[in-house]
Amino acid sequence: MTSLDQEPSPPHLSYAALFLRFLRFGLLAFGGPVAQIAMIRRDLVDQEGWISSAHFNRLLAVLQVLPGPEAHELCVHLGMRAKGRIGGLLAGLGFMLPGFLIMLSIGWAYVSLTPVMGLLAGAFLGVQSAVVAVVMRAVHKIGAHILEDRWLWAVAVIGFVATLAETGFWIVLIAGGAAYAFIKAGRRIPALVVMAIALAAAVALHLFANPTDAHGAAPSADPTAWAMLWTGLKAGLLTFGGAYTAIPYVRADTVGRGLIDDGTFLDGLAFAGVIPAPLVIFCTFVGFVAGGWMGALAMTVGVFLPAFAFSMIFYERLEAVVADERLHRVLAGVAAAVVGIIAATSLQLGLTTLQRAPSIPIALLIFAAALAAVWFWKSRYAAALVLALSALAGWALFR
Structure with missing residues (x-):
């Protein structure tokens, strides 16, 4: 050493x-x-x-x-x-500047050149079908590293079901982390209490909260820069296991509030997959479409701010804190819950794409071909090439 x-x-x-x-x-x-x-x-x-x-x-x-x-x-x-x-x-x-500038340009073109984008509707639908496959493959990869025992699998399954039942993700994350930590410490009763409290909180939000989106946030037709900053900050703070874990939180605050639709959201993911940048740069695109130049800048700052802060301010202390086994257990439970949340989100995105596709068999064919390609093709350029080929297939077949 x-x-x-x-x-x-x-x-x-x-x-x-x-x-x-x-x-x-x-x-x-x-x-x-x-x-x-x-x-x-x-x-x-x-x-x-x-x-x-x-x-x-x-x-x-x-x-x-x-x-x-x-x-x-x-x-x-x-x-x-x-x-x-x-x-x-x-x-x-x-490191982030090239991807940010490229994605900002893409967002501007996507919004400003709407007639041209309309001519490429078939290509975008093909890409959206492939993006769902890429996300599902990512869920498998992330889960293979995180779900190491039956209890983590249980947390992931509960997170999956809870998300489909429109339970706030913050309830799922807190309950998953705390319950798993108690179970690994041999304290089953406190773990059951945590799950009971989480269930009660979820039911209470559904029954007594004011009209909100699926994740407990009031709809907003005119997002402010502060709202976009907060959305990005949540994504930056909750990306356990890779950038794909930011997808549910950003989708909840944008698609869930009616600021953009799922098709546009998937287009942003596709663009992020083919440019040189961390995948989380898709937030720049989403921010631009939802809130213009300030929305893009605010969401990007929010996403990357934790990455700067952890290394620049807290690293020396975190290296000691992260060595704490109890913290590892909590983070493992949170990460397992995230796997379930992403899996549910990918299913929701897939169903939405099928509803929008002019031909369900063609959409399923593109999805299956893309899934097989990203599953077996071991190349750093695989995802980008699969998305490009899916765009061509969609343009040719969705007529």
């Missing part, structure tokens, strides 16, 4: 050089977090020795427990190692 004295340090770089170094990573950030982290490891650990492999692995383990896009948080922390907190800020901005 590398000692502190033997730990390598980053080369001396100016602030501008550091920003450009991570801007390059942002321009090449295709293929999702696994490919992005592998690229950073190859360049900064294996080739340039910014940090030892053992330290990198420990850092990655801590970041994977925390919410937020791991690749972005990794860039922030490595920037801090090179040039302090200003370096962390510049590294994080460099």
